[in-house]
Amino acid sequence: MSLRILAPKPKPKRPSLLEICDGDLDPRQFYQLLSQAVTSGVFATDSVLSSKLLLRSLSRRRLEFSRAIFSQIQNPNNFACNFIFKAFCHSSSPQEALFHYNLVRRRFPHFLPDNYSFPFLFKACGRLSLPHKGQELHCLAIALGLETDVFVQNGLVSMYSACGMLHCARKVFDLLPVSVRDVVSWNSIVSGYVQSNRNWDALQMFDEMLAFTRPDNVTLVSALTACGKMGCLHLGRQIHGLVLARGFTLDVFLGSSLIDMYAKCGRMDEARKVFDRIRDKNVVCWTSMIAGYAQSRSFKDAIELFREMQLDGVEADAAMVACVISACGRSGALGHGRWVHTYCERIGFYTNISVKNALIDMYAKCGDIKRALEIFHDMSNRDVFTWTAMITGLAMNGDSVGALEVFTQMEASDVRPNEVAFLGILSACSHGGFVDKGFHYFRAMAGIYNLTPRIEHYGCMVDLLGRANLLNEAEKFIGAMPIQPDVVIWRSLLFACRTYGNIALAEFIAKKIEELEPREFESRVLLSNLYASASRWHEVSRMRKGTPREGAQKQPGCSLIEVDGLVHEFIVADCSHCQIDSIYEMLRGMNKVIRSERFD
DNA sequence: GTAGGGTTAG
Numbered sequence: 001m002s003l004r005i006l007a008p009k010p011k012p013k014r015p016s017l018l019e020i021c022d023g024d025l026d027p028r029q030f031y032q033l034l035s036q037a038v039t040s041g042v043f044a045t046d047s048v049l050s051s052k053l054l055l056r057s058l059s060r061r062r063l064e065f066s067r068a069i070f071s072q073i074q075n076p077n078n079f080a081c082n083f084i085f086k087a088f089c090h091s092s093s094p095q096e097a098l099f100h101y102n103l104v105r106r107r108f109p110h111f112l113p114d115n116y117s118f119p120f121l122f123k124a125c126g127r128l129s130l131p132h133k134g135q136e137l138h139c140l141a142i143a144l145g146l147e148t149d150v151f152v153q154n155g156l157v158s159m160y161s162a163c164g165m166l167h168c169a170r171k172v173f174d175l176l177p178v179s180v181r182d183v184v185s186w187n188s189i190v191s192g193y194v195q196s197n198r199n200w201d202a203l204q205m206f207d208e209m210l211a212f213t214r215p216d217n218v219t220l221v222s223a224l225t226a227c228g229k230m231g232c233l234h235l236g237r238q239i240h241g242l243v244l245a246r247g248f249t250l251d252v253f254l255g256s257s258l259i260d261m262y263a264k265c266g267r268m269d270e271a272r273k274v275f276d277r278i279r280d281k282n283v284v285c286w287t288s289m290i291a292g293y294a295q296s297r298s299f300k301d302a303i304e305l306f307r308e309m310q311l312d313g314v315e316a317d318a319a320m321v322a323c324v325i326s327a328c329g330r331s332g333a334l335g336h337g338r339w340v341h342t343y344c345e346r347i348g349f350y351t352n353i354s355v356k357n358a359l360i361d362m363y364a365k366c367g368d369i370k371r372a373l374e375i376f377h378d379m380s381n382r383d384v385f386t387w388t389a390m391i392t393g394l395a396m397n398g399d400s401v402g403a404l405e406v407f408t409q410m411e412a413s414d415v416r417p418n419e420v421a422f423l424g425i426l427s428a429c430s431h432g433g434f435v436d437k438g439f440h441y442f443r444a445m446a447g448i449y450n451l452t453p454r455i456e457h458y459g460c461m462v463d464l465l466g467r468a469n470l471l472n473e474a475e476k477f478i479g480a481m482p483i484q485p486d487v488v489i490w491r492s493l494l495f496a497c498r499t500y501g502n503i504a505l506a507e508f509i510a511k512k513i514e515e516l517e518p519r520e521f522e523s524r525v526l527l528s529n530l531y532a533s534a535s536r537w538h539e540v541s542r543m544r545k546g547t548p549r550e551g552a553q554k555q556p557g558c559s560l561i562e563v564d565g566l567v568h569e570f571i572v573a574d575c576s577h578c579q580i581d582s583i584y585e586m587l588r589g590m591n592k593v594i595r596s597e598r599f600d
Numbered sequence: 601g602t603a604g605g606g607t608t609a610g
Contacts, residue, residue: 048601055602079602086603119605151605158606184606191607218607225608253608260609287609319610326610354610 126162161192263292299331329362364393400432466496
């Protein structure tokens with residue numbers, strides 16, 4: 001028997017901090033590694049490990065750690081600096097990127113930003129709308145010889161666009177040699193025009209681009225957005241054709257912008273076809289579709305789709321619920337609205353200001369003004385939409401005095417009323433019969449707030465005078481308007497004529513309306529009713545002769561009712577409801593009761 | 601030894 005001498009087991013090598021850093025780490029292990037790095041003085045000696053730790057902190061989205069780690073690094077290299085700029089420029093506090101840039105330049109005079117730094121810094125300037133800081137950095141970039149670096153220059157185009165300085169963005173773009181421009185350069189300038197609502201210029205740039213570069217998904221998204229904003233269905237369809245013919249992938253961005261374009265052009269059927277074809281829909285796709293339905297007043301479809309989304313397991317975000325709440329408000333679906341309200345409180349969207357604004361609007365539109373006021377009073381931060389929703393809501397619910405009070409409070413706050421807020425207050429004056437106050441606010445628009453009254457504001461004033469039986473003043477007011485009066489304005493005065501029985505003026509207005517809308521017969525019907533009430537039967541029959549029995553109605557009337565959480569929609573002469581027979585039976589029964597009551 | 605720019609809904 002021989003003795004075998006066993007070789008000693010090799011002692012396992014302890015992995016270095018760098019190796020640990022490269023491996024998979026759960027949060028606890030990461031914190032352990034961080035504390036070891038702090039105690040062993042790594043940040044003073046090992047710039048690579050410091051940088052790697054920074055990178056890991058960023059992937060954990062723990063910016064406070066990134067900031068702490070960066071502050072420990074004694075001599076940060078450009079890599080570490082760029083890293084911190086990048087982390088912050090995309091964060092919720094982009095000013096931190098510029099703060100760190102200033103800090104680094106002060107503390108390390110030898111530090112100079114490089115071609116990697118500038119895009120992040122420009123991004124931060126753009127997001128913060130700091131064109132002066134951007135220009136300062138632009139000068140430095142030129143001094144450093146980066147005027148043909150496509151990344152730096154594209155960053156500049158986007159920065160100037162984001163700051164609303166489109167002429168500068170265009171100049172940077174034009175100065176960039178054609179051989180250097182890439183698809184991102186074109187995308188940046190096209191999207192710049194779209195952001196500034198210069199949609200026609202955006203589409204022209206898009207057209208020009210096609211001669212130089214193949215567009216990508218991002219290009220088409222911007223072009224489609226421009227088409228949507230302009231209601232340009234023809235071009236939108238052509239771009240959709242390009243998507244299909246050239247085999248572009250229908251990603252969520254392209255899908256959402258196609259839905260949005262079709263929805264804004266009133267083609268919900270085509271929007272839905274796109275929606276159904278998107279795989280892995282995100283919350284934006286669902287919102288685009290739901291917003292489209294809400295915008296085309298198909299509230300029932302909007303609310304149903306929201307339910308469907310939840311069954312699909314997609315979580316809503318604040319923007320989505322604000323959109324759904326607004327659909328509930330406009331359809332009068334108070335039950336649904338309440339349910340979404342509870343849902344918001346549960347998920348935690350309730351802190352979001354646009355959600356609260358939507359809730360105020362919804363409760364006010366559904367007649368629960370008490371609840372709307374409660375939410376309004378509980379809010380510590382109010383923006384112009386909050387105030388406007390409350391003023392309009394009170395006016396709508398007949399509380400003109402309340403609306404005037406809230407408007408006064410708004411004027412005392414640091415929020416400036418906009419055109420919509422003035423529509424609210426003018427309609428409050430009109431319904432409350434406050435003629436002098438109405439004129440005061442109408443004059444204040446231009447005089448104090450530098451807002452140009454739009455045709456809707458003039459409409460409110462005509463309504464105000466008409467309701468107050470100041471029909472001749474209303475007519476004079478229309479005559480003095482700097483804009484051409486439209487049918488809405490004339491019709492509102494015609495209604496006032498009917499109320500106060502002014503046949504002579506009504507005849508004059510009906511003529512005006514017929515000139516503007518020769519195929520509409522609503523004014524004739526109104527006028528003939530007016531003749532009837534004055535027993536001028538000859539004129540009544542003259543009016544009716546020229547009026548066709550059918551086709552006089554342009555927009556079908558529509559009403560909705562919510563029963564047990566389901567919204568039922570009825571359009572004039574629509575028999576599609578599954579219980580239409582029992583509904584009519586009930587209506588006939590009710591009519592009978594009403595008639596018998598009347599003759600009792 | 602390591603990283604980059606532009607885009608969508610409300």
